[in-house]
Amino acid sequence: DAKTTQPTSMDCAEGRAANLPCNHSTISGNEYVYWYRQIHSQGPQYIIHGLKNNETNEMASLIITEDRKSSTLILPHATLRDTAVYYCIVRAKETSGSRLTFGEGTQLTVNP
């Protein structure tokens, strides 16, 4: 699985958009970009994933650059409950034997 690079920490004001970047310059053609978050010490929660097109669901939007070497997770209206560690993972969806590993992630703090 391709390696990802994320900033260690970010701050965001409540009600504003939170834009979390992720670099994955060695991504392969069959690898997807997944985002998870971990609130306090709960188990990580899946947010969204995408291959090359931008994706949106009820939680967030995922913007993937045309060369697929980087992506941005967007929380459009951040709330205090969005304070968490956000993990960007690159993984081949069809590879049943692929282990699921998490890096250090980005600690997002939403301030009142």
Next chain:
Amino acid sequence: EADIYQTPRYLVIGTGKKITLECSQTMGHDKMYWYQQDPGMELHLIHYSYGVNSTEKGDLSSESTVSRIRTEHFPLTLESARPSHTSQYLCASMGSANTEAFFGQGTRLTVV
């Protein structure tokens, strides 16, 4: 709502005791994972399984062992607990579509 359960949620045990942490899922997922995480630190993959009778070691060396005799059950055993095993242990599962991993609530283990 994810149907993956870990027991116990909290466990305090003496050094040298044998313990088994339970993880069960009712989603029929073939892939299951165990992670170890200290407070404020990274999630480390310690064991994973692709299906019944398949187990693999993860990225972080662990003295624990696992078994996968049934699809829904993936217990983790420590033959002789030590204070260095004090940590949170998180279990996860993923289906054949490889889309989303579901996590249990975790077991906080303290070895005294």
